Amino acid sequence: MPLTEKFDKVPIAEGLNLYFCPTDRFKAVSVNVFIHLPLNENVTANSLLSSILPRGCKKYVNMRKISTFLESLYGSSFSSDVNKIGERHLLEFGFRGLADRFLPKKGNHLKQGLIFLKRIISEPLVKNNGFYPEYVAQEKENLRKEISGLKDDKMEYARQRFIEVMCPDEPYRFYDCGRIEDIDSVTPQSLLKRLHYIIQKAPIDIFVYGHFSPAGIKKMVRNSFNIKRELPVQNVPATIVNKKVGEEKVFREEMADAQQAKLLMGYRTYTTWSDEDVFPLMVFNGVLGAYPHSKLFTNVREKAGLAYYASSALERTKGLMFIHSGILPDKFELAVKIIKEQVDQVRQGDFTDEEIANTKKAITDRLQSLRDSPGALVGFTLEHSINNRHDSLEVIEQKINSVAKEDIIRMAEKIKLDTIYFLSAGKQ
Numbered sequence: 001m002p003l004t005e006k007f008d009k010v011p012i013a014e015g016l017n018l019y020f021c022p023t024d025r026f027k028a029v030s031v032n033v034f035i036h037l038p039l040n041e042n043v044t045a046n047s048l049l050s051s052i053l054p055r056g057c058k059k060y061v062n063m064r065k066i067s068t069f070l071e072s073l074y075g076s077s078f079s080s081d082v083n084k085i086g087e088r089h090l091l092e093f094g095f096r097g098l099a100d101r102f103l104p105k106k107g108n109h110l111k112q113g114l115i116f117l118k119r120i121i122s123e124p125l126v127k128n129n130g131f132y133p134e135y136v137a138q139e140k141e142n143l144r145k146e147i148s149g150l151k152d153d154k155m156e157y158a159r160q161r162f163i164e165v166m167c168p169d170e171p172y173r174f175y176d177c178g179r180i181e182d183i184d185s186v187t188p189q190s191l192l193k194r195l196h197y198i199i200q201k202a203p204i205d206i207f208v209y210g211h212f213s214p215a216g217i218k219k220m221v222r223n224s225f226n227i228k229r230e231l232p233v234q235n236v237p238a239t240i241v242n243k244k245v246g247e248e249k250v251f252r253e254e255m256a257d258a259q260q261a262k263l264l265m266g267y268r269t270y271t272t273w274s275d276e277d278v279f280p281l282m283v284f285n286g287v288l289g290a291y292p293h294s295k296l297f298t299n300v301r302e303k304a305g306l307a308y309y310a311s312s313a314l315e316r317t318k319g320l321m322f323i324h325s326g327i328l329p330d331k332f333e334l335a336v337k338i339i340k341e342q343v344d345q346v347r348q349g350d351f352t353d354e355e356i357a358n359t360k361k362a363i364t365d366r367l368q369s370l371r372d373s374p375g376a377l378v379g380f381t382l383e384h385s386i387n388n389r390h391d392s393l394e395v396i397e398q399k400i401n402s403v404a405k406e407d408i409i410r411m412a413e414k415i416k417l418d419t420i421y422f423l424s425a426g427k428q
Contacts, residue, residue, distance in 0.1 A: 010217075019206070020208040026211055028097065031094065031117060032094045036088055036386075038237055043089055047178040054080045069116065078095055093117050093120060097109040114221060126192065130191065131192055144183055165421055171237075200229050201234040241272055251422070262326055262421075265322070265420050266322055267321040269320060272316055272319045278316055281314065288412075295346070299342055300339060316383070325339070353405075
C-alpha cells in the first residue's frame with residue numbers, strides 16, 4: 001500500500017503553525033496542540049500545567065462540565081500530556097470526535113474542538129491571581145506520587161537514572177514529568193504567571209488529522225484559535241548533539257528490591273533526523289538490536305542465555321542509541337562483553353544480506369503501520385518538523401531500501417560508547 005499521507009504545513013501567525021492531513025480512512029477527526037518549550041528547570045511547572053489546565057476553564061468550570069460538553073459531541077474525547085523530544089519539552093492537548101460528515105444532524109465538531117482546546121489552554125480558572133489552590137495542591141501531590149513511583153518500575157527508573165548519568169550537564173537529563181525537589185516551591189500564582197508567559201511566547205503547532213474538508217481549514221483554525229500573543233515568539237534552543245566522548249563511564253547502582261538486574265549502554269551516534277545518515281543508522285540499529293531477528297536478541301538472549309531481553313533503540317533528535325537488557329546480577333561483565341562484540345561484528349561487516357533484508361522489511365512495515373494510528377502519525381510528523389525534515393513516508397521508505405552494506409558499517413564505526421549503567425539488588 002503506498003505511503004502517500006502527508007501533513008501540509010501552513011503558518012497561521014508568527015510562532016503558530018497548522019499541520020493538516022485530510023483522509024477518508026477514519027470517521028473521526030483529531031486535533032493535537034503542541035506547545036514547544038526548552039527542556040530546563042521549568043520542567044516541573046510545565047508538567048503541572050498539563051494536569052491543572054484540564055481541571056476546568058472559564059467556560060467549563062470543572063471536569064464534570066467538560067465531560068458533559070464532550071458527551072454532547074457524541075462521546076468526543078480530550079487528553080493532555082507532557083513529553084520531551086531531544087531537549088525540547090512539549091505540552092500536548094488533544095481533541096478527537098466524530099467527523100462532521102457522519103453526524104446525525106448538521107454540526108461542526110472540528111470547529112468546536114478547536115475552540116474547546118483554545119479555552120482550556122488560554123482561559124484558565126483564576127482565584128486570587130492564581131490557579132485554584134485546591135487544584136494545585138491535588139496535582140502537586142499527584143505529581144509527587146508519580147515521580148516517587150518511578151522506583152516501583154525498575155526499568156523506567158533505570159532509564160531515567162541512566163540518562164542523568166550519561167548527560168549530567170545537558171538539558172536532556174531532565175525527566176519530562178519534573179523534579180520532586182521543585183514541587184514545594186510551586187504556587188498557584190507562580191503557575192499562572194508561567195502559563196501567561198507560555199501562551200505569549202512559546203511556539204505552538206496545531207495538527208488536524210482525519211475526515212474533514214481541507215477547504216477553509218486555515219481560516220477555521222485562525223478564527224477558532226485566536227490567542228493574542230506578544231512578538232517575537234521565543235526560540236527553543238537547539239538540542240546538543242555533538243558531545244565529545246572520552247573514556248566510557250561505568251555507573252553501578254543498587255536497590256534492595258531490584259529482583260532483576262538492568263543493564264543499559266548509551267552510545268552517541270552524532271546523527272539525527274536532520275542528517276541523511278539517519279537512514280543507514282536506522283538500518284544499523286535494526287541489524288543490531290531493534291527486532292527479534294537482530295544480533296542482540298539472537299546472540300545475547302537466545303544463544304548465550306544471558307538476558308531476559310536485549311534490544312536497542314534510537315533517539316533521533318538527540319543523536320543517541322540505547323541498549324537495554326535485563327540480566328542476572330552476576331552476568332554484568334559477560335553481558336557487556338558480548339554486547340560489545342555484536343557492535344564490533346557489524347563494524348567488521350559480519351552480517352548477511354538476509355539480515356539487511358529482514359531489517360528493511362521490519363522498518364518499512366512500521367512505517368506502513370503509522371497510517372493505522374493517527375496519534376503515531378502525528379507524533380512521527382512532529383518529530384520530523386522539529387528536525388526540519390519534510391520527507392513523505394514513501395520517500396523515507398525509498399531511502400531505507402537504498403541503504404547499502406557499506407553504509408551500515410560506516411554507521412557502526414561512527415557511533416561511540418559513552419556510558420554503561422547497571423542497576424542490581426543491594427543488601428536487604
